[in-house]
Amino acid sequence: MTADNKKMWRNRKERKAWARRLQSEDPGLEVVHPQAAGIDVGNGAHYVAVRPDRDRQPVRRFECFTADLHRLADWLQSCGVKTVAMQSTGVYWIPLYEILEERGFEVYLVNARHTKNLPGRKSDVQESQWLLKLHTYGLLNNSFQPPVEIRMLRTYWRQRGEHVRGAATCIQRMQKALTQMNVQLANVISDLSGLTGQAIVRAILVGERDPWRLAQLSDARIQASRREIAKSLEGNWRPELLFVLGQEVEMYDTYQRRVAECDQQLRDHLASFAENLSPRPSEGEPKRKKANAAKNAPRFDLGSELQRITGVDLTRIDGIDVMVAQTILSEVGLDM
Incomplete structure (x- = not known):
């Protein structure tokens, strides 16, 4: 009825x-x-x-x-x-x-x-x-609400996501300032937030202008040659854009500190969850090849914690990395 x-x-x-x-x-x-x-x-x-x-x-x-x-x-x-x-x-x-x-x-x-x-x-x-x-008269459907401990986890994870997105916006603004100065670093390295990109940007902010010296800061794994990197770093060093670049780097560092604080809260809260002792898949099943660490992943073994709590390795599912698995847990809870 x-x-x-x-x-x-x-x-x-x-x-x-x-x-x-x-x-x-x-x-x-x-x-x-x-x-x-x-x-x-x-x-x-x-x-x-x-x-x-x-x-x-x-x-x-x-x-x-x-x-x-x-x-x-x-x-x-x-x-x-x-x-x-x-x-x-x-x-x-x-x-x-x-x-x-x-x-x-x-x-x-x-x-x-x-x-x-x-x-x-x-x-x-x-x-x-x-x-x-x-x-x-029973005409309303109840919206899903996970238990309070999952809601706490969701709050930490969503807040962390806000900081990650804020940091990404800072990277975009850094790139914009560099492009306006005709520093074409984005054409020779894939990620300005990586080790090479950040080392070069920070050297620029402390006064280094020599493109060859800046190019020497590149990681050996960068595919572009030092010559190509040096060529990309011949810009017009406009003071107002260097000011913008410096502020965005400072804001980026602030977001990174906030992300680290969220990671500590996540780690502590996940540790409070009981271990799932339900039977796990047999050891004879083929194991997936270990994937590279997901970008922006927490700097602790999140995958092992999630497997301890859920009793399964969600990353065995194609298309699900540890970040997606954490999002699923924080939004849906353990009753999956």
């Missing part, structure tokens, strides 16, 4: 008819969650609705301060509420979600697109009542 209801509710052609039906006193649907509540999440306040038989004032407004969130949870408990529906609005839902989860409520985090009402402007009170009604 409820599965059919959900299917019809998400059919755009039937939306208006279903909305009118739900707004009637008796929509003729099975009550799935009799102890439900609906919450319209906001930046400054949350509007909470319970069924009229639960309280003489079935819709209440609570501010977003921590004490008010606990008062909200206390009121829901006094009303006998067991399950709550709330929209995933920005990041405003997170503190309330965590408190309700800690207090033992079943929390449905729903996509706002699945709760559309009739056309026209609606108030916060109406929105909370609408969520309550939809949840009461």
Whole structure:
């Protein structure tokens, strides 16, 4: 019954008819969650609705301060509420979600697109009542939320990703400044963030201008000859662009320090996970050739930690390196 209801509710052609039906006193649907509540999440306040038989004032407004969130949870408990529906609005839902989860409520985090009402402007009170009604009749799907320890891991990993992307932007700006000075280093080395690129850029910033001396800083593994590298380093050393280059190098170093700090948090948090002792594939299975270290990978043995925690080596799957495996774990969790 409820599965059919959900299917019809998400059919755009039937939306208006279903909305009118739900707004009637008796929509003729099975009550799935009799102890439900609906919450319209906001930046400054949350509007909470319970069924009229639960309280003489079935819709209440609570501010977003921590004490008010606990008062909200206390009121829901006094009303006998067991399950709550709330929209995933920005990041405003997170503190309330965590408190309700800690207090033992079943929390449905729903996509706002699945709760559309009739056309026209609606108030916060109406929105909370609408969520309550939809949840009461089992018309909402819960969004996936991993356990708290996985959410912590996800936060560390996402923050690290922000710093990695910030560092990449700095490299792009370094390259832009070099190109504007007609320093064509990008045409002879593949990665300005590598050992050779950074050694040459930093030598330029401390005053070295001789292209042959700069070329001597290149790593022996660079395919381009020293002559080609020296030729690429004959630029017009404009002071304003050297200033920009220096600032981008400083910012790049800052991002690298932040990445290292995130790596330490990741390492410590992963160490707190229990080892997965489920049977592993037999040793007789062919092992994959060891891949080169993924670019921007943490500077500890992340692969071994992930295998210890999950009980499997996800990098045996084609196209999945240790970075992708870590992303999968931090977004999906251990129940894969």
